[in-house]
Ligand code: C2E
């Protein structure tokens with residue numbers, strides 16, 4: 001028994017050490033990556049009910065030389081914990097605006113109306129954020145009205161007043177705010193009316209199960225109808241099958257996003273697929 005225990009400990013220890021090593025390597029390499037400004041971005045279209053592109057969400061991508069693609073869920077968290085998210089976030093915005101400006105100049109140029117950017121709580125509550133964002137928009141000549149910032153409800157838990165003030169200031173410039181992953185956090189339906197937001201994104205976990213689960217369907221139905229009453233746009237994310245698209249259309253959802261239409265694509269592929277026709 002003693003021997004067995006020792007073995008088990010040994011194996012556990014080993015895996016733990018590997019995980020630690022990988023995190024440490026990723027943290028160091030992410031730092032280099034930011035210093036070199038070498039992170040990538042992909043673009044996923046957002047469609048209206050007629051399946052026209054009305055917006056595009058920017059998603060960060062990191063291809064590690066040894067580990068391959070690292071999920072943004074992983075490296076964004078590393079960036080948040082190591083004081084890297086602020087500079088990283090600005091690099092992503094800079095790259096996205098640079099690309100959008102390029103698409104403005106080509107023929108046919110973009111005809112979608114929003115560029116959605118994912119913003120961490122740490123970015124939003126940073127006092128410099130508003131000024132830094134506006135500077136980047138000016139640098140690339142992007143109208144503020146085209147920018148939608150996707151935030152999550154977690155920002156209201158710790159920094160309620162700071163977040164509200166920041167959002168109000170951003171909205172004064174015409175920037176719109178989207179509440180991402182709606183339904184997964186702590187906020188209830190009746191807190192929506194008091195938040196300074198323009199749009200709600202129904203989390204993909206609801207969208208993917210709604211066709212099989214009556215109570216989830218009812219929940220999605222209620223969210224959409226409440227948003228209509230509050231004049232909020234509703235986006236459904238993670239639309240993978242036409243059955244989901246059809247149900248959501250029946251509920252009069254405004255915007256649809258997911259693999260049914262397209263995965264997030266590198267700029268050149270996005271351009272070929274959605275801007276050339
Ligand atoms: P999110 O903002 O909720 O983004 C949606 C995620 O769902 C993306 O994963 C997207 O690729 C994926 N997705 C899109 N359509 C479908 C679908 O039909 N089915 C399924 N199963 N998934 C779909 P991704 O790109 O791995 O990003 C994961 C998360 O990482 C994002 O979740 C966001 O929270 C974060 N993230 C990504 N880019 C950035 C960024 O530039 N800044 C910040 N702060 N966070 C980012």
Ligand code: CA
Nearest residue numbers: 057118150180
């Ligand atoms: Ca998002």
Ligand code: CA
Nearest residue numbers: 180181201237
């Ligand atoms: Ca989401």
Ligand code: CA
Nearest residue numbers: 073152180181
């Ligand atoms: Ca998410």
